[in-house]
C-alpha cells in the first residue's frame with residue numbers, strides 16, 4: 001500500500017463551506033493557496049525520488065480553486081505520476097456540474113468524497129451518494145469518507161446516501177470526529193473513542209501544506225504551533241530527499257505509524273485527568289496534539305525511546321523495513 005511514495009498537496013485552505021468540525025479551519029474567508037511555482041517544484045522533486053509516486057490533492061476544497069487543481073493535475077499527467085483527489089462534493093448538488101467534474105478526473109487513482117453531519121448542513125447526503133454511484137459508473141475508484149459523531153446510526157447514514165448495492169455500501173469508510181481544528185468548540189459528547197492500538201496510516205504521507213510547509217502527515221501536525229517532530233521545513237529551502245531521510249530516522253513518526261499516536265501519548269503520560277486531555281486522548285490526532293506540544297517534547301522522546309525495539313519490529317512486520 002505504501003511501497004510507492006505518497007505525497008499530499010494541500011492546494012488551498014479556502015473552502016466554499018465552513019464546517020463546525022473542520023480540522024483545517026477552512027472557510028470562504030481563508031485565502032491561503034499554494035503558489036503554482038511551489039506546485040511545479042514539488043511534483044518535479046517527487047518524480048526524481050519515485051517515478052511511481054502518488055499525489056493526493058486536498059484542501060480546504062480543491063474544486064473551489066479549480067484552475068489551480070486542473071493546472072496541478074495537468075503537471076501530474078505530464079510527469080507520468082498518479083493522483084487522487086479529496087473533496088467535499090458540493091459540486092454534486094447540480095447534475096450537470098456533477099458530470100462535468102467527474103469527467104475531469106476520469107484518470108484519478110481515487111476520488112474521496114467527504115460527508116458527515118456538518119457537511120450535511122450544506123451538501124445533502126443524497127448528492128454525495130449520487131456522486132459515488134455516477135463515479136463508479138464511469139469507472140472512477142471512488143469512496144465516501146464519513147466522519148461520524150458518537151451515537152450515529154451507520155445503516156441510516158447509508159440509507160440516506162441512497163446506496164443499495166453491497167459494493168456501494170462497502171465504499172463508505174467511517175472514521176470518528178476528532179477534537180482538533182475548529183472541532184475544539186464542539187461538545188465533548190460528540191467525540192467517539194478510537195481503537196487503542198492503531199498505526200496511523202496518514203503518517204505514511206509526506207504533506208505539503210498550502211503555506212508551503214512540509215509535514216509528516218496530513219492531520220493535526222500541520223496545525224500544532226512551534227517546532228515539533230512532524231514539522232520538516234518549507235518547500236522553498238528543504239529538499240524532499242532530506243525529508244525522506246529525516247522520516248526514516250524520526251523515531252516519533254515511526255512510533256506513530258507503527259504503534260499509533262494514542263499508545264505513545266499514554267506511554268509519555270500525556271493523557272492526564274483533565275476533561276480536555278481525556279477527550280484529546282480518545283483519538284489519534286488528539287493524541288498527537290498532546291505529543292507534539294514543545295513543552296511535551298522530552299516526555300514524547302523518552303517514551304518513544306522506550307518503544308524503539310517494538311517499533312523496529314513492527315516496521316519490519318508492517319512495511320518490510322529493516
Ligand code: SF4
Pocket residue numbers: 200201202203216217218219220221256261284285286288289
Ligand atoms: S494521528 Fe498524528 S500522525 Fe496521524 S494524522 Fe493525526 S496528527 Fe498526523
